[in-house]
Amino acid sequence: MSRGPGVRLCLHWLVDLSDAHLADAVADLRLGLRGAGVEEAPGARDAHAVLVWRDTPPGPALVDRLARLGVPVVLAGPTLAADPDGAWTGHTGLVTGPVTPAHDVRVRAGRDAGGMAARLVDHRHGTGAHLGEHVHVHDRVLRVEQVDDDVAVLLTAAVGLAVHPVASRRGPVLAWLLGGTPTGVASPTARRLLLLALHELVAATGRPASAPRTPVRAALLGYGAIGHEHAAAFREVTGLGLELVCDRNPERLAAAREVSPGLRTTTDAAAAVEDPDVDLVVVSTPPDTHAEWALRAVRAGKHVVVEKPFAIRTEEADAVLAAADEAGVLAVVYQNRRWDPDYLAVARAVRSGRLGEVFHVEAFVGGFGHPCNLWHSDVDASGGAFYDWGAHVIDQLLDLFPAPVAHVSATTHKRRWFDVTNADHSRVLVHFADGAEAEFTHSDLAAALKPRWYVLGTAGALVGSWRVERVVSRNAVGTLEEDVLAPADSPPVLDLHDADGSVTRLATPSAPPHPFHRELADHLLLGLPMSVTGATSRRVLAVMEAASASAADGGRPVVPR
Structure with missing residues (x-):
């Protein structure tokens, strides 16, 4: 794990809350901010x-x-809401x-959001779902009846037709009028915005906290099929920038x-x-060279993002993580x-919990x-x-099963x-310490x-069925052309089966824009945690390594390293 972004905000807290649930949420927020380097x-x-x-009058x-x-x-x-005088x-x-x-x-x-505006959006809606870029926080809103002219309005929320800071x-x-409820305090979105507002405050008042240079400048090591995706993300995510691309192929450059x-x-x-x-190197070379280039990057003092898989052997990943920890930089896999x-x-x-206790996933x-x-x-x-x-x-x-892996078997x-050396068909079964099992x-x-998915729980099941989609167009002479997509190129249809026999079609949420890279920027610049860590990807590698060993030994169960 990296030592964080070098952001060193220092806060003195004055908390006086009669609402025990709100007090617990603020205590958890303080722990989370300390984890972010505050x-x-x-x-x-x-x-x-x-x-x-x-939530009591100030005096x-x-x-x-x-x-x-x-x-x-x-x-x-609720500090201002609790100030009736x-x-x-x-x-x-x-x-x-x-x-x-x-x-x-x-x-x-708000009208004075400045750089915060570019860092605001953390999700995507379907076309026409809402007007204007925004984020969601479940909370109360303190109505503001008057705003003096010299007030800088950073963030707003509408109540009816009125817009309130x-x-x-x-x-x-x-x-900071968010955080009047436990859910508002616990919101990851609100925590992120609070950190942005705190940095804006201390910078505007001449007390800037230490912070890394921005944007975080990246080099792509290899510009293959995923190259355009990384390039777009580094262009579009505020706080990141693409500095350099390296490849041996002039056409790719x-x-x-x-x-x-x-x-x-x-x-x-x-x-x-x-x-x-x-500042950061994305290793997008063939997997058997991932560990070599990741090690060279972290030893040069660079953060590193490795394409999946992390490496071929767990000891290679361990060496990268140890070197990154010693250098105080981030090492993570692009999952x-x-x-x-x-x-x-x-x-x-x-x-x-709609499925009850999930015990089997295929x-x-x-x-x-x-x-x-x-x-x-x-x-x-x-x-x-x-x-x-x-690796995916x-x-x-x-990620679905946090319990320790007991053993892995595979065939x-x-x-x-026969003109390629990978197996034509492979199956891995992961047994967890709590008795659950997952098969791929x-x-x-x-x-x-x-x-695509077959999930069993004690209260229901979920089935994800492949669908075949076609892109229809006309050719040069005007007749119909159809491009049939591979099943993996379209999200499957998801049906939830209840124990009473009813079936519910589940909506699939829109993927947020460049979610990994946005989390990367928030981690390096604000210290916020990432969903994917080097440790979680090391766990994936250990299971893949154990599966290979099991398959080579006739399916014998193997305990991951």
Whole structure:
């Protein structure tokens, strides 16, 4: 795990909450912020800011003491709602009114959001779902009846046709009106916005916290099929930038420059890793070289993102993680299918409890056809059949089951495609310590497809059925042309089967824009945790390694390292 972004905000907390649930949520927030590198000062004068979270009237003594400190002050959560006499009004420039009931609050950038506006969006809606970019926080909104002219409005929320500030700053005082409910405090979105607002506050008041240079400048080591995806993300995610692309193929370098004008390119991988203008290296080389280049990057003091799989052997991943920890940099794997729409829907159904206790999951990817003749199908370069699609699907399965893995058993078949060295058909069964089990099958010999998902729980089941989609167009002479997509190119249809025999078709949520890269930026710049970590991808690698050992020994159960 990296030591975080170098962001070192230091806060002094004044918490006085009669609502025990809200107090517990604020305590958890403090723990989360400490995990993000935010320190706590024992005294107010030693802090970048004093953060006040109260649901009781302040009293004139407290207001006077904070006003005389000469330190920025944050009035958070219900603090202003609990000020019926308006003791804070002269400091915030806000005249407040009643509080709404808790609801789904759509938070939008205010007129003075500045750089916060570009960091706001964390999800995507279907076409026409809402107007304007926003994020969601389940919370109450304190209505603001008057805003003085010298107040900087950072974030807003609408109640009816009126727009109310939910984050505003007047001089050294930040009014943070979110966090009046436990759910509002616990919201990851609200936590992210609070950190952005805190940095804006201390920077605007001349007390900037230490922070890394922005944007975080990346080098892509290899510009293959995934290259355009990374390039778009580094262009579009605020806080990240693409500095350099390295590839031995001049045509690929030309393709990179075409989509990223002004981009530097090179064929010298060693120079790219050592480049002083690079902060982060994306290792997108064949898997048997992942560990080598990741180690070189972290030893050069660079953060590193490795394409899946992490490596071929667990000891290689351990060496990368140990070196990254020693250097204080991030090492993580690009597990982009953690955000596949069908997986998001499956995970939501499992974690909501709608299926009861889930004890058995089967996942399948494949079809009948010749595998590619690239390194993906070469056992020495790729690691074998379990390391390609397995790196994606096993990551999803392990994310569903947090229990320790007891053992792994696996089998493979080599029966038809003899011009490639990977297995034609592979199956791995993961047994967990709590008795649950998960199976993944990948096949290039499946003339009939199994469901993408088959999930059993004590209260129901979920089936994900492949669908065949066609892109219809006209050819040059005007007659019909159809491009039939591979099943894996379309999200499956998900049906939830209840114990009473009823069947519910589940919606698949839209994937958020560049979710991995947005989390990457938030981690490196704000210290926020990532969904994918080096440790979780090391766990995936251990299962793939055990599956390969089991298959080589006739399916004998193997305990992952």
